[in-house]
Amino acid sequence: MSPSSGGPSTETIVAGSREEQAAMAAELLxxxxxxxxxxxxxxxxALSGGTTPCDTYRCLASLSLPFRQVAWYWVDxxxxxxxxxxxxxxxxxxxxxxxxxxxGRVFRMESEAADLTAAARxxxxxxxxxxxxxxxxxxxxxxxxxxxxxxxxxxFPGLGVVAIADRxxxxxxxxxxxxLEARLTLTAPxxxxxxxxVMIVRGAGKRAPVAAARQSGSEExxxxxxxxxxxxxxxxxxxxxxxG
Ligand code: 6PG
Numbered sequence: 001m002s003p004s005s006g007g008p009s010t011e012t013i014v015a016g017s018r019e020e021q022a023a024m025a026a027e028l029l030x031x032x033x034x035x036x037x038x039x040x041x042x043x044x045x046a047l048s049g050g051t052t053p054c055d056t057y058r059c060l061a062s063l064s065l066p067f068r069q070v071a072w073y074w075v076d077x078x079x080x081x082x083x084x085x086x087x088x089x090x091x092x093x094x095x096x097x098x099x100x101x102x103x104g105r106v107f108r109m110e111s112e113a114a115d116l117t118a119a120a121r122x123x124x125x126x127x128x129x130x131x132x133x134x135x136x137x138x139x140x141x142x143x144x145x146x147x148x149x150x151x152x153x154x155x156f157p158g159l160g161v162v163a164i165a166d167r168x169x170x171x172x173x174x175x176x177x178x179x180l181e182a183r184l185t186l187t188a189p190x191x192x193x194x195x196x197x198v199m200i201v202r203g204a205g206k207r208a209p210v211a212a213a214r215q216s217g218s219e220e221x222x223x224x225x226x227x228x229x230x231x232x233x234x235x236x237x238x239x240x241x242x243x244g
Pocket of ligand 1: 051
């Protein structure tokens with residue numbers, strides 16, 4: 001895999017095991033958190049869902065960091081009860097032990113809203129308010145995953161959503177053919193603005209989408225290609241099966 005098949009600051013790390021992958025990804029996030037707190041007094045971190053980042057989050061929670069100065073946000077969320085097993089908030093809150101306030105401020109997406117378009121607008125307003133009107137919405141760190149179909153965040157292929165550039169947050173309709181509920185997601189411009197994006201991928205089944213995401217071509221076909229236009233640092237932390 002060519003290390004140059006990405007944006008100007010794209011790196012690839014291949015981990016020999018899932019434990020090593022989690023430790024490497026957590027270390028990258030930890031450094032970004034510490035640097036942001038040292039530089040600006042706060043670290044703003046956006047979390048993806050899915051199964052892959054769970055042990056990275058557990059590993060991160062075990063490190064000694066200025067957690068009270070971290071603000072946690074979500075990259076995307078699945079429509080439904082925030083306490084459900086499908087909730088990205090619930091999974092990350094469990095693995096990062098976010099309950100109780102000792103780990104900083106928590107800004108979850110309103111997955112239970114009847115009107116997800118209004119919930120997307122509300123989350124955008126929250127981003128603008130908490131980042132401050134004078135600063136861009138640049139997350140200090142962000143976790144991402146990739147789906148078999150090349151989606152990242154909840155920017156799925158074939159829906160025209162990876163091209164959304166007039167909003168920070170979008171509501172994505174449900175996709176019955178894929179048995180997927182509606183979603184809320186940060187849009188490509190916000191993902192591309194992150195100071196650090198850590199793409200965590202495991203399993204041989206992800207080899208093809210990983211390779212496709214790193215080739216040039218249509219973002220509508222493979223939305224994870226949006227990372228090729230990232231302004232910040234992108235690190236692909238691949239478990240060896242996913243790297244091929
Ligand atoms: C989600 C996501 C999504 C995820 C990928 C990979 O809520 O589903 O944030 O973009 O990162 O689908 O998911 P896995 O880690 O489960 O393979």
